[in-house]
Amino acid sequence: MEDKPKITYLRGRAFVEVSRLIFAAKDIEIEEEYTTTKAHFEKLRADGKLMFMQLPLIEIDGMCLVESHAQENYLGWKYDMLGTTKEERGHILMLYEGARSFHDVAQPARWIVFQPEEKWSSFAKEATEKARKRYLPPYEKTLAENGTGFLVGDSVTIADCALFNILSYLDEMACYDNVLNDYPHCKAFVGKFSELPGVKKYLDSPRRFPPPDVAYGKEALAVLF
Amino acid sequence: MEDKPKITYLRGRAFVEVSRLIFAAKDIEIEEEYTTTKAHFEKLRADGKLMFMQLPLIEIDGMCLVESHAQENYLGWKYDMLGTTKEERGHILMLYEGARSFHDVAQPARWIVFQPEEKWSSFAKEATEKARKRYLPPYEKTLAENGTGFLVGDSVTIADCALFNILSYLDEMACYDNVLNDYPHCKAFVGKFSELPGVKKYLDSPRRFPPPDVAYGKEALAVLF
Numbered sequence: 010m011e012d013k014p015k016i017t018y019l020r021g022r023a024f025v026e027v028s029r030l031i032f033a034a035k036d037i038e039i040e041e042e043y044t045t046t047k048a049h050f051e052k053l054r055a056d057g058k059l060m061f062m063q064l065p066l067i068e069i070d071g072m073c074l075v076e077s078h079a080q081e082n083y084l085g086w087k088y089d090m091l092g093t094t095k096e097e098r099g100h101i102l103m104l105y106e107g108a109r110s111f112h113d114v115a116q117p118a119r120w121i122v123f124q125p126e127e128k129w130s131s132f133a134k135e136a137t138e139k140a141r142k143r144y145l146p147p148y149e150k151t152l153a154e155n156g157t158g159f160l161v162g163d164s165v166t167i168a169d170c171a172l173f174n175i176l177s178y179l180d181e182m183a184c185y186d187n188v189l190n191d192y193p194h195c196k197a198f199v200g201k202f203s204e205l206p207g208v209k210k211y212l213d214s215p216r217r218f219p220p221p222d223v224a225y226g227k228e229a230l231a232v233l234f
Numbered sequence: 235m236e237d238k239p240k241i242t243y244l245r246g247r248a249f250v251e252v253s254r255l256i257f258a259a260k261d262i263e264i265e266e267e268y269t270t271t272k273a274h275f276e277k278l279r280a281d282g283k284l285m286f287m288q289l290p291l292i293e294i295d296g297m298c299l300v301e302s303h304a305q306e307n308y309l310g311w312k313y314d315m316l317g318t319t320k321e322e323r324g325h326i327l328m329l330y331e332g333a334r335s336f337h338d339v340a341q342p343a344r345w346i347v348f349q350p351e352e353k354w355s356s357f358a359k360e361a362t363e364k365a366r367k368r369y370l371p372p373y374e375k376t377l378a379e380n381g382t383g384f385l386v387g388d389s390v391t392i393a394d395c396a397l398f399n400i401l402s403y404l405d406e407m408a409c410y411d412n413v414l415n416d417y418p419h420c421k422a423f424v425g426k427f428s429e430l431p432g433v434k435k436y437l438d439s440p441r442r443f444p445p446p447d448v449a450y451g452k453e454a455l456a457v458l459f
Contacts, residue, residue, distance in 0.1 A: 061332050061372060063368075072325070072328075076327075083323060099294075103300060106301035107304075142287075147286060
């Protein structure tokens with residue numbers, strides 16, 4: 010029997026949440042270890058587990074995998090979440106990377122960890138504008154046209170996991186000004202994805218962290234810098 | 235017979251060069267169209283070819299593929315450049331994404347397009363320090379241990395193409411202070427990769443752009459913003 014995959018990361022969603030959602034969507038049991046001190050982070054570096062000296066780390070199939078895009082593509086390959094035809098593969102990869110770019114410009118840890126609190130609302134406003142301008146329209150259109158509740162085909166892919174990750178912040182946090190109400194297929198997608206059996210179990214568990222807040226920002230800075 | 239793949243991008247390497255190198259390494263003939271005006275960029279957007287409103291674009295297998303990581307992963311899959319075993323796949327993906335992160339922190343267009351010329355040398359110095367601290371040591375070690383001149387196995391993968399892309403800037407541009415001389419396996423890798431038949435043909439062609447300069451920076455800003 011294979012060892013359970015193991016995630017080592019901060020106590021937050023940030024750059025490992027898409028992998029957590031992939032495991033959840035496929036109902037794969039995993040272990041988690043949380044890095045809450047600089048000393049623990051330095052020990053992982055000294056042990057040679059972090060090829061580029063950065064978290065998150067996923068230990069799986071005898072490897073220490075780093076780089077979040079690589080982790081998610083590896084899991085997508087291992088668990089058959091990349092489609093089968095050329096057209097499916099191309100669209101899944103494009104929609105997955107688009108959702109990662111969407112995350113890069115709109116996710117809240119960007120300002121909660123690195124910016125003073127009085128600037129948060131203006132960063133959130135700018136993120137919401139970029140979401141409206143560049144990302145929400147193509148995802149709304151893709152979901153409407155596919156009509157299955159998934160982005161491509163009729164089963165969950167890494168594109169869905171990456172989209173749910175960023176949309177769930179927009180859905181949960183008041184700073185995004187209920188923007189999803191203007192994109193009903195995206196809004197419905199969040200609800201439907203949340204109800205996938207493995208995902209529901211994960212979201213209801215203590216392993217699902219809330220969105221980042223002041224305490225998370227402080228801990229992340231103290232561990233990483 | 236399949237249509238030739240077609241790249242549409244600026245007149246520079248930047249975010250499509252890894253795909254150009256993948257096509258070159260596999261000796262695949264492609265077409266290229268250069269976006270040199272804002273009007274052409276806006277036409278591509280209006281035509282619906284850019285899902286997230288950004289270049290580069292690769293038209294292939296009847297699709298308009300955007301997002302550079304997605305393009306490179308798709309080409310890697312299509313042309314069998316992702317290994318076969320779990321261990322190969324994991325390591326190729328990790329080394330490929332690491333080289334993309336290396337590019338994000340060290341590639342010269344970052345400062346040549348966006349920063350005033352008097353700041354360029356300090357940005358280059360900082361990039362060189364990050365390369366020494368985080369990226370060159372693991373690539374040096376991986377190349378030394380694998381011993382074939384490739385990062386994984388004994389044939390070219392997307393990880394090699396992404397590594398060559400960033401290392402060739404460090405090798406060609408004086409601002410990086412000959413840093414590769416301290417990493418002999420990385421230096422030798424640049425030479426060996428350049429001699430692959432399809433790559434040599436590409437590098438000797440007018441399609442290979444020089445590193446970015448003042449003129450490139452001006453054109454890129456005029457097209458994109």
